[in-house]
Amino acid sequence: MTQPLPAHARVVIVGGGVVGCSVAYHLAKLGLTDVLLLERRQLACGTTWHAAGLIAQLRASINMTRLARYSQELYGALEAETGVSTGFRRNGSISVALTAARMEELRRNAAMARVHGVEAEVISPAECLDLHPMLDLTGVVGGVHVPLDGQGDPSNITQALAAGARRLGARIVEGVKVTGVIREGGRAAGVETAQGRVTAEIVVNCAGMWARDFGAAAGVAVPLHAAEHFYMVTEPVPDMPAHLPTLRVPDECAYYKEDAGRILLGAFEPVAKPWGMEGIPEDFCFDDLPPDFEHVAPILEAALARMPALNGVGIRTFFNGPESFTPDDRYLLGEAPELPGFYVAAGFNSVGIQSAGGAGKALAEWIVEGEPPFDLWDVDIRRMAPFQAGKRFLRARVSETLGLLYADHWPYRQYATARGLRRTPFHDRWAALGACFGETAGWERPHWFLPEAARAAGETAEYRYSWGRQNWFPHSAGEHRATREGAALYDLSAFGKIRVEGPDALAWLDLVCAGDPDVPAGRLVYTQWLNARGGVEADVTVARLSETAFLVITPAATLRRDMAWLTRAAPEGCRAVAVDVTSGEAVLGLMGPRSREILAAATLDDVSAEAIPFGAVAEIELGMAPVRIHRVSYVGELGFEIYVSADFAAHAFEALWEAGAPLGLRPAGMHAMDSCRLEKAFRHFGHDITDEDHVVEAGLGFAVKAKRAPGRFGPFIGRDAVLKARETGVSRRLVQFLLEDPEPLLFHGEPIWRGETLAGHVTSAAYGHTLGGTVALGYVETSPEESVEDLLAADWRIESGSGRHTARASLRPMLDPSGARMKG
CATH class of the missing domain: 2.40.30.110 (Aminomethyltransferase beta-barrel domains)
Structure with a gap:
């Protein structure tokens, strides 16, 4: 019989997989024991139970590695704490390379491991064989050994976390379906269940494959989609050594795990099979999907050659189970920007076991403290745009992202699927000029241009990846030189644009800006938004358009994050609004020492240094189009950002291009902008500055006006x-x-x-x-x-x-x- 539900809990967690149980455990560890976890059927019954249980330490960034390492430490100690075996043991791992390019990636990973504090050693083919005698060395050029990587039992880890949470005072109730989210006062206020409603201050979506639909019911975009995921378990392998390290052969899309005298062979095929397009079946519980031998036959064939001892050994289990994947292979964590009080921990891209301990701890601290414990931008749900939760988009993208986990992790690699959604008004003109496009937040932006002579010779504007100088390197170098020596034209339309307007607009911005936004109309300010620790929450430009109207310019990738930060910092009774106006204006960046000369040739207005000094905002006519000029530069040269409404954008482009052609104007892409900004040591949010990086440490103290008098809502945050x-x-x-x-x-x-x-x-x-x-x-x-x-x-x-x-x-x-x- 299902336990009766309380009428209220401070936190309600929806979903009883390993992640939900980890969140409950860590909240209780922090002393927040009024926690109710609701599982529609049984703990671990969705995807957790069939996970392979690999627990690696090294991830793509320092903080993701910090979380994965914590998971290992936690699972190693849980058994002693709870009495429930987790099956955790450190058997190590080996990743082998079959190409020089993959070996370069592994060497770089090993170097990065030192930053992360992870023990990793580059090893020869012979050393690979010493560590894993079942490996056939054909084609192997080397590998990396991580001796403290581990593995565990996913279901038992889940049960151990649940036992620990219960022991600390949290309640876990199985067999309760959550049917909706209660919204009151603009925030999450509890859940509706088949057994009645439970009010709450916080709702946490840990619903796994169901997280997208559960989020949608609350008005929250949770971009993830299930895909079929395959592994096979052999019959006992004769004379197999015990305690073999996990073996990864990413060039063959496969991993091998010793499993009680058997081999578990897992596949990350290049083109995956999305599943559950019409929704996850209501009765799905400890279920698997129909086998598809043909789909993974190439991987199985390569595996028999890579591990000859498997020839003649039968397959005990051919397993096909669904896993949740996100559009960028990084999980979703944090408070939803659409709905305060609604948190998400979902979409773990087949690394849920190794991530769950750290992710649960980080989210619990976020809930208790009201802010992330450190930089979690890699997995912050605010990085996602609502359109990325669309079914057709997700279905197309996850067919690619599953395979990318084992594909070569080339620098500058671009997604091939679900492209072309957001195009600027200049898209076709850039394409005609030889643009190779990249994608950020759905926006198609020129990354580099293939010159006309190369196109005439039959070359195509597409990436050819390597760890050295890629095919676009000389072309981007030309764009860089044009920016430094002549003039270049960039498409900056993807900039996030937030219009803040009302009687209290200045006082509101004065509260969030570390710089002083109280400048005359027609001026702009470069500033950071800080948290209470002095960490950088946003890196923006604020243009004052009038006494009561401002325009905040922010990177395309951080628009949702910055909008959420701004709106949640609004004081009670603030008489102003913030509106996303990104799509209303296109932006051209005219940059270089000849940019003023070109601009002057395209307008009858005065564009001299006296008329438009650095930091000015001015309205002029470009050709016959009304535009607004922001005199600012991210490349370190004389430059103008030209804002034009979408309906006038084509004309403005034509007027500028016609004026610039005789003066050597050439198109330039994001690679040239990046190389130019790095020469000027200009920071990039998400890489060089994050909410964990103090603004003074980041060398941005010059932009902070800490001695100014507090505004009407008090001193600025931080x-x-x-x-x-x-x-x-x-x-x-x-x-x-x-x-x-x-x-x-x-x-x-x-x-x-x-x-x-x-x-x-x-x-x-x-x-x-x-x-x-x-x-x-x-x-x-x-x-x-x-x-x-x-x-x-x-x-x-x-x-x-x-x-x-x-x-x-x-x-x-x-x-x-x-x-x-x-x-x-």
Whole structure:
């Protein structure tokens, strides 16, 4: 008989898989014991029960690795705490490479592991065989061994977490279907169930495959879709060594796990099979899907050659079970931007067991403290746009993302599916000029252009990936030089644009902006939005359009996050509104020393430095189109952002292109913008600055006006943290580096060495065509007492897959440190 439900709980968790149980356990650990977890049938019955139970440590970023490592530590200790065996053991793992490119990726991963504090060793083919004697070495060029990787029993881990949660006071009730979410006062206020309603302050969506539909019922976009996922378990293998490490052969889309004298062979096929397009069956519980031998036959055939001992061994189980995948292979965590009080932990892309411990802990701390415990932008649900929860979009995309888990993780790799959704008014013109497009938040943006001569010779504007200089490298170099020496035209239409208007608009922005937004109409301010710790929540430009109207310009990828941060910071009684107006205006970026000359040729208005000084906002006619000019630059050159309503955009483009053609204007893409901004040491949110990075550590203290008088709603958020850092100094700093050797390439995550001491990591990097080498930004450990001279004079080296490379360090931009070029 189902237990009676309470009328109220402070937190209601929907879904009793490993993630839901982890959230309940960690909330109770933090002392929040008024927790009710509701499971529609039985714990672990959705996808958790059939997981392979691999528990790796190394993930794509430092904080994701931090969470995965915590999962291991937790599972190792749970048995002693709860008396429930988790089956956890550290048997290690080996990933082998069959190509030079994959080996380069593995070497870079091993270098990154050092930043993460994960023990990882690059090993030879012979050493691979020593560790895994069943491996056939044909084609193997090397591997990486992670000795402390582990594995466990997914169902038992779930039961152990549930036992721990109950012991600490949380309630877990099975056999209760949640039918809806109660909304009151603009926030989640509980759930409706088949047994009645339960009010709550917080609702947590841990519904796994059902999370998208449950979110939709609450008006929340939760972009995930189920896909069929295959593995096979053999009959006992004769003479198989015990305690073999997990073996991954990503070039053959396969992994091998020792399982009680048998081998579990798992597949990550390149083109997956989405499942559940019409919804997950109501009675789905500990179920599997029909087998499809033909679909995975190529992987099975390769496996028999890779592990010859399997030939002649029967298949005991051919399993096909659904797993949830997201549009970018990263799970969804955090408070939904559409509905305060509604949290999500779902979409774990076949790494739910290794992620659940850390994800549950992080979300519990987020719920209790009201903010993420550290930078979780990689998995923050606010990175997703609502359209990405569309069924057709998800069905197309997850057919690709499952396979990408084992595909080569090339730098600059672009998704091939579900493309072309959001196009700027200039899209067709860029295509005619040879654009190769990339995608951000659904927006198609030119990343680089193939020159006309190359197109005439039969080349096509498409990526050819490698770990070296890719095919677009020389073309982007030309765009970079045009930006530095002549003029280049960028499509910036994907900028997020938030119009803030009303009698209290200034007071509202004064509360959230670390810079001072109280500038005259017709001026703009570069500023950060901070949290109480001084971490950077947003990196924006605020243009004052009138006494009561402002326009906030933010990166395309962070629009939803920034909108949520702004609206939730609105004081009670604030007489102003914030509206997303992104799609209403297109934006062209005219950049370079000849940009003013070109602009003047396209307008009858005065565009001189006196008429439109740096930081100005001005309305002019471009051709015959009314446009608004923002005099600002992200590339470090004289430049103009030209805002034009969508209906006038085509004419504005034509007028500018006609004026610029005789003066050498050329199109430029996002790769050129990135290389230019790195030469100027301009920060990029999500890489160089996050909510975990203090604004002073990030070298952005110049943009903070901490001494200004508090506004009507009080001092700006984060002011005390800024003043404290200025008083006590900082123990880490963001530094610009230039490799002395012009050949190596860096991307992000590479270790930074000070002598023989690991001192930090690269946050972003690109080749600086003007400076003549790879330019990187990265945080390094220092001390408040250390002088700038000593910091810069240290022996700095940055490690890539090919070794450690000497680097020159600077705290000022290496290119035009005074900013004279863009302010002239």
